[in-house]
Amino acid sequence: MIAMPRRRGQEAAYQQVAQGLRAQIDAGQLLPGMPLPTEPQLEQQFGVSRITVRRAVQILRDEGRVETRHGSGSYVTPPRSRRRLSMQRYADPRPPEAGATIDREFDEVDAEGDVAAALQVQDGTLLLRRRMVQRLNHSPQKISTSYLLADMVAGTPLADPAYEPWEAWTIAQLADLGVKVTAVEESVLGRRPTAEEMQTLTLQGSDPVQSITRRMLAGDRPVEAAVDIVVPADRFFLDYRIDLP
Template identity: 25%
Template sequence: MEPQHLRIAGDLMEKIDEGDYAPGAQLPTEEELMREWGTSRNTVRRALQELANRGRIDTKQGSGSTVRRYRPTLHLASPAPAGSDAERYEAYINRLREEEGKVPTERLEVGREPAAGVLAGLLKLDPDNPRAFVVIRRCDRVIGPQLWQRQESYYPGFIAEGTALELPTDIPGGTKDVIAALGYPQTGAWDVIGAKMPSLKDSARFGIGPGVPLLVHERVAYSGTTPIRFTRTTMPADRHKLFYAEGDIDPGVLRTITDVSVYER
């Protein structure tokens, strides 16, 4: 027989999923749940902890438990009409600034590292060649005190060395235009997206609560058969949703789905 705290948690989860308790709504108090289920305070607290561990509620001592409210960023996981991923992020943070007073910032770091391991294989660089290296552009997007998203792009040294890609400044036209001007127009790419539970360091870096995985989006772009960029975007799953488009999509679609959350129905 299923333990009682899991039955209580399952019942509350079903009511959250069906909309009986909307995002931001207060759950019944511990006393109310104890009376409803004829059980102990410890059992009720274990049930609520189960929901907190799954990232579905927030619990504060003395304030009770509320259904978590999600406001995810739209991350374009494929090329799409009506603007770039950066522009969609800009629109999102402008809304947060107006509604919640949160101040967004971006931190850009540029560096080099030797080509080694899986990265060398993806970019077809010889790890035994001491002159083989990659240029790294790391952009951290921060909202308030929290790291919201980290994007790291790696460029073969033979392409990036001595170019604007090595400068720690924003590139108005985008790095794709810089690479194309160097004789390597992007002709194709592949993507892999997965999820993993964060390490302790990741949890602290992103300010991740219990039960929240990280989404990791990896892309290798090519010019013909030459790999020209490997990009890894890391983002907490409760703050991002991925958008893929195929075919002739009206630009208004992006505006329509911006406020759609998989957590709300």
Template identity: 45%
Template sequence: MPDRPAYLRIAELLRDQIRDGRYPQGARLPTMAELCAAHGVSEIVVRQAIARLRGEGLVQTRRGGGTIVRVAPPVRRVAMDRYRTVTRPMAVPATTFTHDQRISWDEYRLDREYTRTRADTDLAGLFEAAAGIEVLRRRFVFYARGEPQQISVNYLPWDVVGDTPVADPEREPWPGGTLAQLSFLGHPPTRVEEAVRARMPTPEEAETLRMSGGVPVVTITRRMLSGPRVLEVCRDIVIPADRVVLDYAIDI
């Protein structure tokens, strides 16, 4: 069997040194010249090794600053019971996002974009309705302490929210979030369904969420029902996978 390519061996060595703490988070790896000399290889080989580590989300390359071990963001645990939390009486304003992030209302920011549109076939199927129904599309970017943490694109039936305060972007952020909005309109949610997937981010998502290369996202497709009717479809909630643990508990 031929020897493994040199760039793979160098990447493996550096990976092990990062994981065992020789190069902790925020530390700078040896320079390109130092790695070339230490391993007796060309700069091209070292660049291939670094590119592999960057693709795994372990390092970042900064222009003029060398290669840095990526600082992993704090991981938050997200549990299904967060929906119950924000439906209870609140002493202070909160949403599922502020609850998950453990931040105050003052530390919360929300960018929003509202559009009146029609549901395509897939979206209408999630609503269990005919294609072409009018919906309100809302795209949100959620910030905690000034850092973007989550993107969400959700849809609400226009015949429910049209010409109501819920369709006014200036009313955001709304304490209690979508659950409180639907309750305000007389349709309190009685069921929440979520489907979770993982994929690589789009370039726009990676830029918006300030993500490092090689990090996937978790996407959550959510439906909120009030009785038999689907009143919200979120397609999708997008969160960097290295920032979240999804906790699900089932009573049996």
């Protein structure tokens, strides 16, 4: 049995439950990655209603102390390591990090809308769509959806998901086909995640994402478009260097 915190003035019961759980997290009684007790357990421990328990857990979610996983329950949020994405990653392809894995799904689609415009092709042009979820030590890091011209990559390893993850990334892969990427364009937008992105990246409702739109060019010809690359905003720095004439 966990004792309810002492009431301070007119502090609501759900705030007292939230404070009690905070105290357990701060004291190390609930460690990062551990599940919270179930709602019935919390009702019994604190002597409150189900609604009160849910409001208390929502407070901790809003604070980033707790994350709720669909179909699994609520867990103490592990520390968020922050990583850097710099333009150097295009100039210096390197092997995947130790512990990195990729969930991938490839299919052929017709170009339309923003994707057709980015690749400068007519609507209906056949494209290879590559959707990937990159994980590091089982933790989801990034969702990317990119498009290549189907007639350029048909019958090559780029069109075969069994080859992912490669020892190098898209620029080196294209170079193997004799396509030299000479420029990369990116634009970055901060936004709220979709419901699917929240579930895939294990985000809280208040967690923003950075959405990166990318285009690779060989001379004046677009050869790849990523619409889009999604990363949790609090886990990544985007580093850029601009060389002035």
